[in-house]
Amino acid sequence: MTxxxxxxxxxxxxxxxxxxxxxxxxxxxxxxxxxxYAGSSMGALIAAIYLSSQKPASHLxxxxxxxLESEVFKDANLHxxxxxxxxxxxxxxxxxxQSVRKGIMYTYSAFRESIISREVFxxxxxxVIPDMxxxxxxxxxxxxxxxxASGEEKIxxxxxxxxxxxxxxxxxxxxxxxxTENQILVDGGWTNSVPxxxxxxxxxxxxxxxxxxxxxxxIFEFKRGVVLILRTAQIMMKRLREMQLEExxxxxxxxxxxxxxxxxxxxxxxxxxxxxxxxxxxNEAQARIRRQRWRQRLYSALDINRFMK
Numbered sequence: 001m002t003x004x005x006x007x008x009x010x011x012x013x014x015x016x017x018x019x020x021x022x023x024x025x026x027x028x029x030x031x032x033x034x035x036x037y038a039g040s041s042m043g044a045l046i047a048a049i050y051l052s053s054q055k056p057a058s059h060l061x062x063x064x065x066x067x068l069e070s071e072v073f074k075d076a077n078l079h080x081x082x083x084x085x086x087x088x089x090x091x092x093x094x095x096x097x098q099s100v101r102k103g104i105m106y107t108y109s110a111f112r113e114s115i116i117s118r119e120v121f122x123x124x125x126x127x128v129i130p131d132m133x134x135x136x137x138x139x140x141x142x143x144x145x146x147x148x149a150s151g152e153e154k155i156x157x158x159x160x161x162x163x164x165x166x167x168x169x170x171x172x173x174x175x176x177x178x179x180t181e182n183q184i185l186v187d188g189g190w191t192n193s194v195p196x197x198x199x200x201x202x203x204x205x206x207x208x209x210x211x212x213x214x215x216x217x218x219i220f221e222f223k224r225g226v227v228l229i230l231r232t233a234q235i236m237m238k239r240l241r242e243m244q245l246e247e248x249x250x251x252x253x254x255x256x257x258x259x260x261x262x263x264x265x266x267x268x269x270x271x272x273x274x275x276x277x278x279x280x281x282x283n284e285a286q287a288r289i290r291r292q293r294w295r296q297r298l299y300s301a302l303d304i305n306r307f308m309k
Contacts, residue, residue: 003035004205004206004292004293004296005035005036005203005204005205005206006032006033006034006035006036006204006205006206006207006208006289007034007035007036007037007038007199007200007202007203007204007205007206007207007208008024008027008034008036008037008038008047008199008207008208008209008210009038009039009043009194009195009196009198009199009207009208009209009210009248010023010037010038010039010040010042010043010044010046010047010194010195010210011039011040011041011042011043011189011193011194011195011209011210011211011212011213012040012041012042012043012187012188012189012193012194012212012213013041013042013043013212013213013256013261014041014042014171014261014262015042015259015260015261015262015263015264015267015270016042016212016213016254016256016259016261016270017041017042017043017045017046017212018042018046018064018264018267018270018271018274019210019212019254019256019270019271019273019274019277020042020043020046020047020210020212020274021046021057021060021061021064021271021274022254022270022271022272022273022274022275022276022277022278023210023252023254023274023275023277023278024046024050024057024060025056025057025058025061025275025278026275026278026279026282027057027208027278027282028056028057030282030285030286032208032282032285032286032289034139034204034208035139035140035203035204036139036140036141036142036199036202036203036204037050037051037139037140037141037142037199038141038142038143038144038195038196038198038199038202039141039142039143039144039168039195040143040144040168040187040188040189040192040193040194040195041168041169041171041187041188041189041193042169042212043194043195043210043212044143044144044164044165044168044169044188045128045129045165045168045169046060046064047141047143048129048137048141048143048161048164048165049063049064049128049129051137051138051139051141052129052130052132052137052161054138061271063128064267065267065268067127067128068264068267070127072123072124072127073124073127073264075120075123076116076120076121076124078116078262078264114170114172114173114174114175114176114177115173115174115175116174116175116176117176118176121166121170121175121176122166125162125165125166125169126162129161129162129165130161130162131160131161131162132161133158133159133160133161134156134157134158134159134160134161134164135157135158137161140157140202140203141157141161141202142155142156142157142195142198142199142201142202143155143156143164143165143167143168143188144156144168144188144189144191144192144195144198145164145167145168145170145178145185145186145187145188146185146186146187146188146190146191147183147184147185148172148177148184148185148186149182149183149184150183153188153191153192154167154183154185155195155198155201156168157202163178166178167185167186167188168187168188169187170185170186170187171186171187171189172186172187172190175187189213189237190237191240192244193211193213193237193240193241193244194209194210194211194213194241194244194245194248196209196244196245196247196248197244197247200247205292205296206249206250206288206289206292207247207248207249207250208248208249208250208252208285209245209248209250209251209252210252210253210254210274211241211245211251211252211253212253212254212256212274213238213241249285249288249292250281250284250285250288251281252274252277252278252281253277254270254273254274254276254277254278255273255276255277256270256273256274
């Protein structure tokens with residue numbers, strides 16, 4: 001009889017993914033200790049830091065705060081990628097500046113590998129992820145990425161932890177892809193924004209999924225081709241995500257839809273939203289885990305009795 005295994009699947013969302021820290025804190029305090037971890041994009045980064053440190057989630061909160069205040073992170077200048085909020089009252093000048101800035105970024109990304117340089121992105125990964133093998137982590141871990149050369153999904157369960165997180169977090173156009181001899185690997189969110197199935201493939205009988213996506217944003221101007229392309233991709237990803245989330249046993253969805261993916265200004269607020277979302281689901285998770293454990297033991301007992309006859 002194999003033991004009952006709990007898995008956690010942490011989705012992407014960049015800054016919104018900081019909410020995962022709050023969720024992990026709640027699970028710890030409730031005595032729910034996942035046996036396997038699967039992550040996509042920011043979820044892969046958070047899980048990798050958490051597992052490699054072998055320290056409580058409270059330490060993860062502190063570590064991320066230190067990183068966001070570091071020179072390595074500041075060198076990335078992610079603040080230039082933030083968009084103004086719909087209710088921004090800064091007026092015409094700021095709105096015009098935002099439009100020009102976006103136009104420059106679109107043009108820049110059309111002629112360069114990415115907006116954030118490979119050197120800066122690698123420095124970010126190296127600063128938060130230790131140089132170690134995935135198989136040396138204390139618990140099974142999977143990071144999701146997409147090979148744009150073949151169109152196939154790559155699930156990292158062995159090899160370099162840094163490479164796995166680099167590939168899983170490489171948002172096309174913004175961060176550079178991980179290039180190997182025959183693969184071009186980018187952000188796993190394009191195929192598996194919340195990796196429930198990879199968690200099950202690691203052996204999880206019960207999966208808690210954490211979705212920190214923004215959903216489908218309202219776009220009112222559909223006349224430009226680039227907007228139509230982005231909107232179509234957005235809808236396809238949303239439909240795919242909804243189907244994948246149906247496979248989870250418990251779904252935690254922090255309220256982070258108002259946060260831009262590059263807005264790391266208020267990490268504590270985002271973490272607390274994750275904590276509140278998890279607290280709202282923790283009783284349900286505990287009850288379902290008890291039921292499924294009981295079922296597994298019952299089925300195992302029935303199988304043993306049948307074998308003995």
